[in-house]
Amino acid sequence: GENVEQHPSTLSVQEGDSAVIKCTYSDSASNYFPWYKQELGKGPQLIIDIRSNVGEKKDQRIAVTLNKTAKHFSLHITETQPEDSAVYFCAPGGSHAGKSTFGDGTTLTVKP
Amino acid sequence: DAGVTQSPTHLIKTRGQHVTLRCSPISGHKSVSWYQQVLGQGPQFIFQYYEKEERGRGNFPDRFSARQFPNYSSELNVNALLLGDSALYLCASSLVVDRSAGEQFFGPGTRLTVL
Numbered sequence: 001g002e003n004v005e006q007h008p009s010t011l012s013v014q015e016g017d018s019a020v021i022k023c024t025y026s027d028s029a030s031n032y033f034p035w036y037k038q039e040l041g042k043g044p045q046l047i048i049d050i051r052s053n054v055g056e057k058k059d060q061r062i063a064v065t066l067n068k069t070a071k072h073f074s075l076h077i078t079e080t081q082p083e084d085s086a087v088y089f090c091a092p093g094g095s096h097a098g099k100s101t102f103g104d105g106t107t108l109t110v111k112p
Numbered sequence: 113d114a115g116v117t118q119s120p121t122h123l124i125k126t127r128g129q130h131v132t133l134r135c136s137p138i139s140g141h142k143s144v145s146w147y148q149q150v151l152g153q154g155p156q157f158i159f160q161y162y163e164k165e166e167r168g169r170g171n172f173p174d175r176f177s178a179r180q181f182p183n184y185s186s187e188l189n190v191n192a193l194l195l196g197d198s199a200l201y202l203c204a205s206s207l208v209v210d211r212s213a214g215e216q217f218f219g220p221g222t223r224l225t226v227l
Contacts, residue, residue: 004154034215043116043202043218044155089154099145099168100216102154 002027006090006103013080014111021106023090024072031094033066033073038087038105048075052094080110114139116205116219124225125193133188133222137205143167144186145216146178147202155202161186190224198226 003026013019023033031052036044050057050064050073057064061080066073073092077084087107091100117136125131137144143162147155157170161180180186184205190197200223204216 036218041220043204043220045218046215049215091154099157099160099170100155101157102147104152104154 002030002092002101004090004092004101004103006106008106009104010107010109012109012111015080015082017080019075019077019080019084019108019110021075021088021090021108022072023074023092023103025090025092025101026071027092027094028071029094030071030092033064033090033092034100035062035064035075036089036091036102038089040086044089047088077108080108082110082112084108085110116203116217118201118203118219118222120222121220122223122225124227126227127193127195129193129226130189130191131193131224133190133201133203133224134185135188135203135205135219136185137203138217141205141207141217142184143206143208144180144184145204145206146186146188147204148172149200149202149221151199158188193226195226198224200224 005024034049037047038044048064061078063076087105089102091102093100119134145160146158149155159178160168164180175191178188200221202221203219206216
């Protein structure tokens with residue numbers, strides 16, 4: 001099965017700074033690389049995803065970069081805001097849409 | 113459009129009891145997956161159903177079972193509850209099941225507490 005590791009496990013930044021979270025995976029067959037945001041009392045919500053045929057994708061303040069050779073992908077959040085405070089999960093996959101292996105999460109705290 | 117809905121939102125049971133959790137996917141979605149999320153960890157895959165057939169099973173004991181109905185809603189059943197079954201149970205729906213993995217939409221979860 002897929003082994004997934006996320007780093008760091010906690011991250012604290014000042015409002016306006018950037019945050020980067022890295023996810024490493026083991027299955028070279030993975031071809032779908034999403035990032036989810038989970039707020040307290042809610043289910044995970046997809047915030048950005050990338051497929052293996054591209055190296056980077058941007059959506060306003062968030063971006064995902066992929067290094068398939070090294071088997072890792074990263075979430076980049078610029079100009080962080082207090083509402084970005086949440087737990088972020090990576091869940092690389094590919095063989096089937098609904099069978100994802102999640103990392104253990106990164107708790108991001110943005111201090112005003 | 114309504115998102116993924118789950119019921120109940122909270123549930124308290126005692127050891128040895130049985131529990132049934134329910135999920136309604138987004139309209140048009142035919143695939144439903146169940147995940148268990150223990151506090152402080154990422155969701156762990158339990159089952160996936162597509163077109164009423166089991167398409168995948170995670171590393172969970174036979175006490176866990178599920179089914180999908182003709183309207184694509186789904187139930188997760190857990191028998192002989194243990195303290196360690198206390199967790200947030202998440203349901204996710206997706207449009208298809210194929211080798212081009214796609215977006216999953218998660219419900220708010222059912223918080224199960226086993227005493």
